Amino acid sequence: xxxxxxxxxxxxxxxxxxxxxxxxxxxxxxxxxxxxxxxxxxxxxxxxxxxxxxxxxxxxxxxxxxxxxxxxxxxxxxxxxxxxxxxxxxxxxxxxxxxxxxxxxxxxxxxxxxxxxxxxxxxxxxxxxxxxxxxxxxxxxxxxxxxxxxxxxxxxxxxxxxxxxxxxxxxxxxxxxxxxxxxxxxxxxxxxxxxxxxxxxxxxxxxxxxxxxxxxxxxxxxxxxxxxxxxxxxxxxxxxxxxxxxxxxxxxxxxxxxxxxxxxxxxxxxxxxxxxxxxxxxxxxxxxxxxxxxxxxxxxxxxx
Numbered sequence: 001x002x003x004x005x006x007x008x009x010x011x012x013x014x015x016x017x018x019x020x021x022x023x024x025x026x027x028x029x030x031x032x033x034x035x036x037x038x039x040x041x042x043x044x045x046x047x048x049x050x051x052x053x054x055x056x057x058x059x060x061x062x063x064x065x066x067x068x069x070x071x072x073x074x075x076x077x078x079x080x081x082x083x084x085x086x087x088x089x090x091x092x093x094x095x096x097x098x099x100x101x102x103x104x105x106x107x108x109x110x111x112x113x114x115x116x117x118x119x120x121x122x123x124x125x126x127x128x129x130x131x132x133x134x135x136x137x138x139x140x141x142x143x144x145x146x147x148x149x150x151x152x153x154x155x156x157x158x159x160x161x162x163x164x165x166x167x168x169x170x171x172x173x174x175x176x177x178x179x180x181x182x183x184x185x186x187x188x189x190x191x192x193x194x195x196x197x198x199x200x201x202x203x204x205x206x207x208x209x210x211x212x213x214x215x216x217x218x219x220x221x222x223x224x225x226x227x228x229x230x231x232x233x234x235x236x237x238x239x240x241x242x243x244x245x246x247x248x249x250x251x252x253x254x255x256x257x258x259x260x261x262x263x264x265x266x267x268x269x270x271x272x273x274x275x276x277x278x279x280x281x282x283x284x285x286x287x288x289x290x291x292x293x294x295x296x297x298x299x300x301x302x303x304x
Contacts, residue, residue, distance in 0.1 A: 001060075003028065003041050005070075006053040013039060048072040048103065048131075074132065076101030078108075078153040078162045086169040087143045093168060097137040097151035105133040106153040109161075113147050143170045 003011040003026065012020040013028045021027065025045060031038030043051055052072040058065045081096045099106045105126045110117040122139040137151065147168045154161030 001028075001039055002058045004056040004058070005043065005051055011041065043070075046070070046072055048074060073155045073157040074101065074103040075153075075155060075158055075162060076106070076132065076134075078106070078151060078164045080149070080151045080164045080166045082166070084167045084169065086171065089143060089170050089173045091143050091173075092140060093143045095139040095149055095151070095166065097139070097153075097164065099135040099137075099153045101129070101132045102135070102153065102155065103132045104155065106135055106155060108135055108137040109152045110137070110139050111150045111152065112141075114150075117141070143168060146170050 001013045001015075002009050003013070005026075008022075010022040010026045011028055019028060025043060027042045027044070029040055031040050039057075041055075041057070043055075046052075052070055054067050055070050056065055056067045076099060078097065078099045081098060085093060085095070087093050095110075097108060097110070099108060108124045109119075110122055117139065121141050122137055124135055124137040126133050126135040128134075135153070139149070139151075147170075148165055149168055150163050150165035152161040152163045
């Protein structure tokens with residue numbers, strides 16, 4: 001039996017005799033000590049550039065050659081950029097995972113606290129870099145609580161995926177005073193409006209209460225004014241004759257003067273004219289002698 005890799009014979013394995021191999025990288029053995037119909041061929045330290053391709057097993061005689069194709073995958077590196085992240089609660093957070101030197105393109109997934117993250121929350125793009133591929137995956141979600149975020153990359157040949165993880169620290173967000181301020185302002189505005197309405201009602205009520213009092217007072221003032229006018233008019237209709245002097249009286253008091261201020265003394269031709277002041281505090285008496293030639297004033301007396 002002979003084995004060939006990529007068209008080159010690398011091992012000769014006789015049923016009896018010594019095993020011949022091109023290098024220690026290749027080996028063969030029977031599958032079991034009892035069953036001699038099965039041979040296991042092993043390639044150590046395979047590389048995609050050296051061993052990937054057809055692997056052919058040939059047996060001498062009338063046996064057909066059997067060919068298998070060897071596909072070699074390469075795992076590269078995976079890293080979550082930026083390290084640990086600290087954000088405020090309910091803030092949107094973004095993580096970026098980069099894979100390098102993978103063949104074929106690595107399959108990238110995310111977990112949060114060990115639970116798989118929905119593929120709708122992240123987006124992965126890949127591009128060739130020589131004969132390998134690099135990938136970038138961006139994860140976005142709303143931070144609610146602390147979590148361990150892990151990025152995993154794998155290919156079909158890996159028994160377990162390679163991963164990189166970071167910690168997300170969420171701090172409580174400061175209290176939002178907007179709602180409280182709005183409520184306080186609204187309550188204050190309603191209270192101020194209520195006080196304004198109450199004040200207007202109170203002022204209108206006081207005004208209605210004062211209006212009858214004011215009208216009564218005005219009527220009283222008008223009544224007193226009318227009474228005073230009537231009284232004054234009555235006094236003006238008749239005045240006391242302060243210049244009147246009875247017969248036989250040589251002097252006259254202010255109350256005895258006539259309205260015209262003249263009086264005749266002792267029935268003679270001597271007349272006295274009295275002149276009282278407006279205040280009634282004194283009067284003047286003029287003695288007038290009436291003769292044939294006319295009236296002649298010969299004495300003037302002022303009495304206070």
